[in-house]
Amino acid sequence: MAESDTYIPPKVWTWIKPNGGKFASTNRPIAGPTHEKVLPVGRHPLQLYSLGTPNGVKVTIMLEELLALGHSGAEYDAWLIKIGEGDQFGSGFVEINPNSKIPALLDRSGPAPIRVFESGSILVYLAEKFGAFLSKDDLALRTETLNWLFWQMGSAPYLGGGFGHFYAYAPTKIEYAIDRFAMEVKRELDVLDRRLADNEYLAGGVYTIADIAVFPWYGGLAKGWSYGAGEFLSVQDYKHVQRWADTLLARPAVKRGRMVNRVNGNPSEQLRERHEASDFDTRTQDKIG
Numbered sequence: 001m002a003e004s005d006t007y008i009p010p011k012v013w014t015w016i017k018p019n020g021g022k023f024a025s026t027n028r029p030i031a032g033p034t035h036e037k038v039l040p041v042g043r044h045p046l047q048l049y050s051l052g053t054p055n056g057v058k059v060t061i062m063l064e065e066l067l068a069l070g071h072s073g074a075e076y077d078a079w080l081i082k083i084g085e086g087d088q089f090g091s092g093f094v095e096i097n098p099n100s101k102i103p104a105l106l107d108r109s110g111p112a113p114i115r116v117f118e119s120g121s122i123l124v125y126l127a128e129k130f131g132a133f134l135s136k137d138d139l140a141l142r143t144e145t146l147n148w149l150f151w152q153m154g155s156a157p158y159l160g161g162g163f164g165h166f167y168a169y170a171p172t173k174i175e176y177a178i179d180r181f182a183m184e185v186k187r188e189l190d191v192l193d194r195r196l197a198d199n200e201y202l203a204g205g206v207y208t209i210a211d212i213a214v215f216p217w218y219g220g221l222a223k224g225w226s227y228g229a230g231e232f233l234s235v236q237d238y239k240h241v242q243r244w245a246d247t248l249l250a251r252p253a254v255k256r257g258r259m260v261n262r263v264n265g266n267p268s269e270q271l272r273e274r275h276e277a278s279d280f281d282t283r284t285q286d287k288i289g
Contacts (some may be wrong), residue, residue, distance in 0.1 A: 026083055037090030042077030042275055045109035049079050050102045052262030054216035055119040059103045061212050061257030062126055068253045071130045078260045078274040120153045123209040133209045145203040148210035156217055158184045168227040189238045192218055196240035219245035256280055
C-alpha cells in the first residue's frame with residue numbers, strides 16, 4: 001500500500017524542516033525577517049523587487065505597457081530578488097511585503113513612499129495611478145476586468161502551488177494530488193477557452209490588466225513554458241487560449257516584460273535587472289546570467 005494511503009495526520013502538526021522538495025529551504029510556518037538586509041534603491045520613481053516568475057512578470061509587463069503608452073512616470077528600477085537564497089526574508093523586503101512573496105513595489109514619487117504588495121494589488125494601483133488598462137468610466141467594463149483579475153488571483157494557487165508543485169517539484173509523486181490538480185487546471189483552461197471563443201480579450205474587446213494578470217500563468221501554460229506539462233495537459237486543444245496567448249506575445253511590451261528579472265531559459269531573453277530602457281539593447285554582463 002502506498003504511503004499516501006496510510007498516512008494518518010497527527011493530533012498536532014509539527015514542522016519537519018527537510019520536507020518540501022525543491023523549495024523546502026524557502027518554506028516555513030512563520031513570518032517575519034530572517035536577517036537584516038537593506039534593499040537597493042535606484043533613481044526612478046518606482047522601485048520593483050521581484051523575480052521573473054508569473055507573478056513577477058505581471059508587473060514588468062504592466063510597467064513596460066505603461067511606458068509604451070508614454071507614461072514617463074512609470075520608469076522603474078527592477079531589482080532581482082533571489083527567492084532560492086532567501087532574499088525575500090531580508091528585513092528590507094519584509095518591510096515592503098510582510099508576506100515575503102515577490103513582487104513588491106515601492107512608489108517614491110510622492111512626499112512619502114507607498115508600498116504595494118500582492119501582484120493583483122500592484123496592477124490595480126498602477127492602472128489607477130496612470131489611468132490605463134482599467135476603465136474608470138465604463139462600470140461594466142471595469143467590473144468585468146476585475147472579475148477576471150480576481151479569478152486569476154484565486155485560481156493561481158491551483159496551477160502553481162497545487163498542480164505545479166505536485167507535478168514538478170514535490171519529492172514524491174502522488175497520483176491523487178496530481179490528478180486532482182490536473183483536473184482543476186484543465187477546468188480553468190476550459191473556462192478561459194470558452195470566454196475567449198467570443199471575446200478578443202478577457203474583459204471583451206479591450207486589452208486590460210486582466211489579460212496582463214492571466215497571461216503569465218495560463219498563457220505560459222498554453223505555450224508549454226510551465227512545468228514541462230504542455231503535453232500532459234493537452235494544452236494544444238484550447239484553441240482560443242492559444243490564439244489569445246499569441247496575440248499578447250506579439251506585443252513588444254509583453255516581450256520586454258517577460259525578460260525582466262528572468263534568470264532561466266535562453267540567455268538572450270534574460271535581463272536580470274532593469275534600470276534603463278536601453279538595458280534591453282545592451283544587456284551588459286552584470287545584468288545577464
